[in-house]
Amino acid sequence: MPFAYARTIHFSDTDAAGIVFFARYLAICHEAYEEALAAAGLPLATFFSDHGVIVPIAKSEAAYLRPLACGDKIRVEVAPRRLSENSFVLEFAIWKLPAPGSASGEKRAAAARTEHVCIASATRERQALPPALAAWVDGG
Amino acid sequence: MPFAYARTIHFSDTDAAGIVFFARYLAICHEAYEEALAAAGLPLATFFSDHGVIVPIAKSEAAYLRPLACGDKIRVEVAPRRLSENSFVLEFAIWKLPAPGSASGEKRAAAARTEHVCIASATRERQALPPALAAWVDGG
Amino acid sequence: MPFAYARTIHFSDTDAAGIVFFARYLAICHEAYEEALAAAGLPLATFFSDHGVIVPIAKSEAAYLRPLACGDKIRVEVAPRRLSENSFVLEFAIWKLPAPGSASGEKRAAAARTEHVCIASATRERQALPPALAAWVDGG
Amino acid sequence: MPFAYARTIHFSDTDAAGIVFFARYLAICHEAYEEALAAAGLPLATFFSDHGVIVPIAKSEAAYLRPLACGDKIRVEVAPRRLSENSFVLEFAIWKLPAPGSASGEKRAAAARTEHVCIASATRERQALPPALAAWVDGG
Numbered sequence: 001m002p003f004a005y006a007r008t009i010h011f012s013d014t015d016a017a018g019i020v021f022f023a024r025y026l027a028i029c030h031e032a033y034e035e036a037l038a039a040a041g042l043p044l045a046t047f048f049s050d051h052g053v054i055v056p057i058a059k060s061e062a063a064y065l066r067p068l069a070c071g072d073k074i075r076v077e078v079a080p081r082r083l084s085e086n087s088f089v090l091e092f093a094i095w096k097l098p099a100p101g102s103a104s105g106e107k108r109a110a111a112a113r114t115e116h117v118c119i120a121s122a123t124r125e126r127q128a129l130p131p132a133l134a135a136w137v138d139g140g
Numbered sequence: 141m142p143f144a145y146a147r148t149i150h151f152s153d154t155d156a157a158g159i160v161f162f163a164r165y166l167a168i169c170h171e172a173y174e175e176a177l178a179a180a181g182l183p184l185a186t187f188f189s190d191h192g193v194i195v196p197i198a199k200s201e202a203a204y205l206r207p208l209a210c211g212d213k214i215r216v217e218v219a220p221r222r223l224s225e226n227s228f229v230l231e232f233a234i235w236k237l238p239a240p241g242s243a244s245g246e247k248r249a250a251a252a253r254t255e256h257v258c259i260a261s262a263t264r265e266r267q268a269l270p271p272a273l274a275a276w277v278d279g280g
Numbered sequence: 281m282p283f284a285y286a287r288t289i290h291f292s293d294t295d296a297a298g299i300v301f302f303a304r305y306l307a308i309c310h311e312a313y314e315e316a317l318a319a320a321g322l323p324l325a326t327f328f329s330d331h332g333v334i335v336p337i338a339k340s341e342a343a344y345l346r347p348l349a350c351g352d353k354i355r356v357e358v359a360p361r362r363l364s365e366n367s368f369v370l371e372f373a374i375w376k377l378p379a380p381g382s383a384s385g386e387k388r389a390a391a392a393r394t395e396h397v398c399i400a401s402a403t404r405e406r407q408a409l410p411p412a413l414a415a416w417v418d419g420g
Numbered sequence: 421m422p423f424a425y426a427r428t429i430h431f432s433d434t435d436a437a438g439i440v441f442f443a444r445y446l447a448i449c450h451e452a453y454e455e456a457l458a459a460a461g462l463p464l465a466t467f468f469s470d471h472g473v474i475v476p477i478a479k480s481e482a483a484y485l486r487p488l489a490c491g492d493k494i495r496v497e498v499a500p501r502r503l504s505e506n507s508f509v510l511e512f513a514i515w516k517l518p519a520p521g522s523a524s525g526e527k528r529a530a531a532a533r534t535e536h537v538c539i540a541s542a543t544r545e546r547q548a549l550p551p552a553l554a555a556w557v558d559g560g
């Protein structure tokens with residue numbers, strides 16, 4: 001079961017087209033990643049610096065399948081997958097929940113993917129994932 | 141009792157100083173306003189357009205009392221207050237929750253205030269608040 | 281020659297890692313798209329609504345090659361390419377300019393790609409690009 | 421003569437009301453502050469850390485006078501004013517430029533004010549402004 005993050009679309013997520021600006025989908029996915037890490041006991045704010053590493057995003061991809069508007073309720077699924085000793089991928093699915101009282105089901109609003117590489121802060125060279133992070137990725 | 145909105149600080153709320161960018165505090169306050177309206181049955185996305193009005197923010201003020209970092213848990217209180225037949229004020233208090241296991245209490249991280257004016261979409265002239273909105277403001 | 285957009289990295293583009301947040305690269309690319317359209321006499325704010333179409337982004341991809349910090353000067357190249365009668369791709373390259381007095385040259389900070397589909401506002405069905413937009417895409 | 425910063429409103433500055441989100445006006449003012457500092461030879465990214473100080477914003481105020489839409493050209497004036505040995509105020513005026521060919525003049529779109537306090541990074545106590553910053557503030 002992937003980790004799921006519940007979120008409401010805010011006014012500041014939207015643009016003049018009346019819907020969520022495309023780059024905001026990725027920011028929302030990153031929120032889900034932060035929540036998934038925190039739920040696993042790996043807080044983004046301190047875990048990486050405590051381990052002397054940074055884990056920047058090297059690549060992102062997204063498919064925007066359905067517009068989202070202010071007030072929409074979404075669920076963001078996050079599933080990590082190992083790429084190598086020092087890198088991993090996160091697969092995201094953003095689901096739009098049905099309006100209250102609606103007979104329709106959840107609809108997929110977006111799919112996204114980010115690729116993360118672990119780098120030693122001191123040397124700027126690739127480094128194996130810290131064990132606790134590796135455990136989260138491999139257990140995902 | 142003012143309405144309270146719970147929120148975690150996200151990485152995208154922060155800036156290179158490592159803490160929440162000052163303008164983001166106001167965006168977070170607006171989220172609390174949206175949640176307070178929704179809880180009162182007045183969804184921002186449709187209520188105003190259904191009533192043929194816009195309710196833009198004419199003024200804002202904020203005092204930044206304490207930095208907030210990624211992962212911090214906050215509670216945002218929203219209290220509306222009537223200014224005139226066609227305008228109202230929202231008073232916000234952002235409280236930083238203590239870290240789990242900490243003996244200290246909540247600390248106020250910011251105070252903010254926004255002033256809202258109701259305008260008829262068609263004529264662009266000031267108009268009395270729609271009754272349901274007035275009821276929310278007066279009951280606040 | 282692709283269109284080029286010059287930009288300075290602002291404090292609000294950065295996150296607590298001290299560098300531009302990954303999703304902001306895509307927002308910056310969209311600024312370059314807006315400027316390229318405006319330079320071609322096709323202002324985003326009015327062109328699409330005047331033609332009864334919307335042109336949402338269906339997909340995005342980005343490779344983050346080099347961090348960008350507050351104050352960095354960048355140049356964003358935009359090159360459109362036709363996909364079909366009703367869709368096109370934008371290829372972006374973000375170049376980091378050398379610091380004043382530096383002997384080194386420009387370095388590529390990111391590559392990105394967005395895919396755009398033209399849809400009739402009234403019917404929500406795919407529609408051929410308006411001629412002026414098609415001319416810009418094909419001349420790119 | 422106050423420093424002036426020229427800017428075009430981007431799509432990502434707007435919200436579902438079709439105009440610039442109120443908190444973005446403050447982010448845009450901060451861009452003007454960064455540009456004014458850079459023009460005075462005081463780059464935000466390095467000047468403060470080089471001097472062992474942080475200069476956080478303690479208060480902000482804004483009056484939103486006129487909506488701004490995607491593509492609008494603005495000019496942001498920044499005028500610093502000394503408050504005390506360790507603090508200063510920035511006064512901002514955002515002017516909306518007339519559309520090309522329009523006979524009307526610039527119109528004030530917003531007025532804003534931020535209050536900045538200089539704090540020693542090491543001790544977290546108030547400290548006198550570094551001389552170069554004081555010179556910029558006093559010469560403003």
